[in-house]
Structure formats: structure tokens, C-alpha cells
Amino acid sequence: MKLYETRQAPNPRRLRIFLVEKGINLKDFEIEQLDLGAGDNLSETFKTKNPMCGVPVLEFDDGRCLSESIAICRYFELTHPEPPLMGDTAEAQATIEMWNRRMELHLLLPVAMAFRHTTGHFADRESVFPDYGADRAGAAIKIFDFLDRHLADRRYIADENYTVADITALVAIDFARVVDIRIGDRPHLAAWHERVSTRPSAGA
Structure with missing residues (x-):
């Protein structure tokens, strides 16, 4: 899997913290840094991954993409339920x-x-x-x-x-x-x- 993110932005940091809390090694992902100031997220190529142009984006091995930081967190909450960060009841x-x-x-x-x-x-x-x-x-x-x-x-x-x-x-x-x-x-x-x-x- 691949992550598109911007190191300084709050939403990618939110996802990184969530992943580490789950015990998921960030080194398991290919990570591409986007320069939001330069408009990397506005390119036509990136729009095919997230038409809303935001980061982070999780790209699966088959090319499907998931965006919005909490949606990505929800995916990892379900695939890695311990420790529960979104509740267990x-x-x-x-x-x-x-x-x-x-x-x-x-x-x-x-x-x-x-x-x-x-x-x-x-x-x-x-x-x-x-x-x-x-x-x-x-x-x-x-x-x-x-x-x-x-x-x-x-x-x-x-x-x-x-x-x-x-x-x-x-x-x-x-x-x-x-x-x-x-x-x-x-x-x-x-x-x-x-x-x-x-x-x-x-x-x-």
C-alpha cells in the first residue's frame, strides 16, 4: 500500500499517529510527500486518486484509493482492532x-x-x-x-x-x-x- 501525504499538515499527522498507536509500522508503506504550497495535490494525476485534492490518501495495491483521514483510520480500526481507538461497544x-x-x-x-x-x-x-x-x-x-x-x-x-x-x-x-x-x-x-x-x- 502507498500513502500520499504532506508531513507538515495536520490530517496526515492524525493518520500517522493513529497507525503508530495501532502498532502498524509506517515503513510498511510506500510514502510519497506532496508539496501543497506548490500545488502537487491539484495535478490531474492526483485528482484521479482524490478529486477533493486533500491528503492523506491511501492507495491499495490494486490501485483503488481511500481518502479522508478518519475514513482511512476507520479502515485500520477494522483491520487492526487492537487497541480500540474508536470504541469497542x-x-x-x-x-x-x-x-x-x-x-x-x-x-x-x-x-x-x-x-x-x-x-x-x-x-x-x-x-x-x-x-x-x-x-x-x-x-x-x-x-x-x-x-x-x-x-x-x-x-x-x-x-x-x-x-x-x-x-x-x-x-x-x-x-x-x-x-x-x-x-x-x-x-x-x-x-x-x-x-x-x-x-x-x-x-x-
């Missing part, structure tokens, strides 16, 4: 999905929009609205505050165990540094961040 799966979606929609997406609209990194291919970027940065900061309260009496975001929701939150919070959003004086969030950042997978 109906209630756990639903709860983890709820929290992961919250981390995607209310944290990772606002951080990504703050990056795109305040830095203008992709201004050569999309309209940029700095005021919207600033608004999304403010939304992300509110979730930092929410998570600090949420984590006051629990070790992990969705469950008593580490899950994909923690992975999504970690990559979002780390990526937020590029728009100067930091944990700061949020002790419970900082303690959680220390716990998840010291896992071997975090360096994947």
Missing part, C-alpha cells in the same frame, strides 16, 4: 464519534480556517478573508477554554482511555501554533497535552 463508539466530531468541527476546522485566512498561504488559489480568519481563531480559543474545563476531572477527552478524539485534538492544538494560538494558562489542558504528547506515537 456501541455506546463507546458513539461517544467517541461524538467527541471526535466536536474536535473536528469546533477545533481543527476553525484552526485550519484561521491559518488559511490570516496567513493567505493558499491565496493564489482561493479567496482570503482575514476578518473571517480572525473570527475562527477566536472560536478556537473558546474551545481551548472549554477543553480546560472539560479535562478538569478526566484524563482523556472522550473516554477513560486514549482515543481518536485525543489524536484529533492534539494535531489541532499543535497546528494552532502557526497562528499563535497556544495553551497558555490552562492547567488541565496543559496536563492532558503533556500526557498525549509524551506518547511515542506523537512524534510520528
